[in-house]
Amino acid sequence: MSTQTVFRLTQAEGISGLHATQEPIPTPGPHELLIKIHSIALNYRDTAIATSTYPLPIRDGVVPTSDMAGSVVELGPLVTGFEVGDRVIPPVSASYLYGAFKEGVDAYGSVEDGMLREYVVLPAHIVVKLPTGAKIGFREWAAVVCTGATVWNAFYGNVALRPGDTVLLQGTGGVSITGLVFAKAAGAIIIVTSSSDEKLEKAKALGADYTINYKTHPNWAAEVLRLTNGEGVDHIIENGGLGTIEQSLECVAASGVISLIGFLSNAGQQSQPSILMPALVKAVVVRGVRGGSKHQLEEVVRYMGKHELAMPVGKVFGFNREEIVAAFEYVASGKHFGKVCISLD
Ligand SMILES: NC(=O)c1ccc[n+]([C@@H]2O[C@H](COP(=O)([O-])OP(=O)(O)OC[C@H]3O[C@@H](n4cnc5c(N)ncnc54)[C@H](OP(=O)(O)O)[C@@H]3O)[C@@H](O)[C@H]2O)c1
Structure with missing residues (x-):
């Protein structure tokens, strides 16, 4: 069975509580996509979760971070509208897709496992497909998931x-x-x-x-x-x-x-x-304002793709424990300008 590197957070230890594990690459169910993650972007929320200062619930051992951009590597047998190779981003929450915000919505990376890993399986209906023609790269797309x-x-x-x-x-x-x-x-x-x-x-x-x-x-x-x-x-x-x-x-x-x-x-x-x-x-x-829905993220992608508006990425770190901890500490310090990404490429 193929495995991937997944980072999980031991809550009591703060940012240094991030540790790498080897876990199986999951198989997509009938309506799901297997996505290879190319870039992850950090938010203030991710450092608040890592330092236990986040006001909403956190699960010990969670895979942190919500924002990523990746490419589809496998489709569940009943998925339509996607192809292998499609570039995609998820919304921050699988339960805030359309319309007004409702109570009970939670974003990836606090209770629900997030994106600090090499591969993820997501329901196809929540995923936003990125434009093919635009010259915007994975890290710039990852950088607009939550803030966009x-x-x-x-x-x-x-x-x-x-x-x-x-x-x-x-x-x-x-x-x-x-x-x-x-x-x-x-x-x-x-x-x-x-x-x-x-x-x-x-x-x-x-x-x-x-x-x-x-x-x-x-x-x-x-x-x-x-x-x-x-x-x-x-x-x-x-x-x-x-x-x-x-x-x-x-x-x-x-x-x-x-x-x-x-x-x-x-x-x-x-x-x-x-x-x-x-x-x-x-x-x-x-x-x-409680984040934005999948529908609003789709409007972001259409707008940014059409106008080739790339989100400026201030600094990029590598996908290993030392660099990831440095990336979290950099965002927590407030020294950054705009977004900070973790690149898997
Ligand atoms: N409601 C939502 O759905 C939602 C979604 C995303 C983020 N947020 C929240 O929005 C805030 C910003 O998130 P972010 O991801 O942009 O954080 P970030 O990237 O870490 O931005 C932090 C920056 O905010 C500025 N700042 C700090 N204190 C300030 C103050 N008193 N006055 C003006 N600027 C100040 C600083 O800019 P300078 O270094 O330039 O001074 C600091 O570098 C956080 O509280 C986050 O939790 C909420």
Whole structure:
């Protein structure tokens, strides 16, 4: 029987609790695909799971990570619509495929085994086929699985982003840089914040119109209002949580949208009853975003494939324990710009 290398996480040991095992390469059932994984991309969530700071349940011994791009190597006997060699990505959850988010949805890599392995069997109906003509590689496709569907949901899942709208992206991690790629292609005016001038230069090179260092400008909302002639921004990708929401409410435009996505700045802060008053006064939509559905990921793939929009990948690590642990630690340190991938090729 052929075997593959699979990484599992021993919870109590943190990131260093990742260990390699040899396990059988599974056989696809009648409606399933066997997929060879070519590239894996990391999210903040993966480091939170590895360090036991993730707020949702985690299974000890789980195969971590949700985002990958691969190619079909074997089809179950009843599968239609796929061929061997098709390039594919999965959504982050097998139970959030279409329509609105419902309770009980969980992503791969926390309870359900994820993608840190060489081969995986997935139900054919959840898998998204990638365009054949586009010049986008496996690592760039892996890099949009979670952040692509999430940002698409934020920009198009309720009040749609329009050309000429102003967008504020907090930080330069995976969510924000995905937002930069999409907002640029949509003809929006983009403001990016970061703790690092070096990362802000990279954001400018990718098309950011304005940048603000939130360390040297702790009152960055005033700077956003100055840059927008007092009007504020139409769409905010809210990654900070409690530490940023007050300023987001200060600099959102009337009838603007704040997509509540991350909680990177929450440590030790208490919520205050009056904090959401500006949302009422400005009649803004403050909307929680729980990833994106398979349908939204399909729209991402169609959009990115058509416009040949490749997600910039900041750094790539190899598929061995030492490199994988270094990749998790790199994302946990926040030194990265955009996405970090693990390549199996
Ligand atoms: N709701 C959802 O469905 C969903 C989906 C995906 C991700 N998320 C969440 O979204 C957040 C971002 O995820 P990610 O994968 O993009 O993380 P990431 O790649 O690790 O990005 C981290 C970056 O966020 C920036 N940041 C940290 N604190 C900040 C603050 N106070 N103000 C502004 N920026 C700050 C930093 O950018 P600089 O280094 O440039 O300062 C940091 O490098 C996380 O909380 C994650 O759990 C939620």
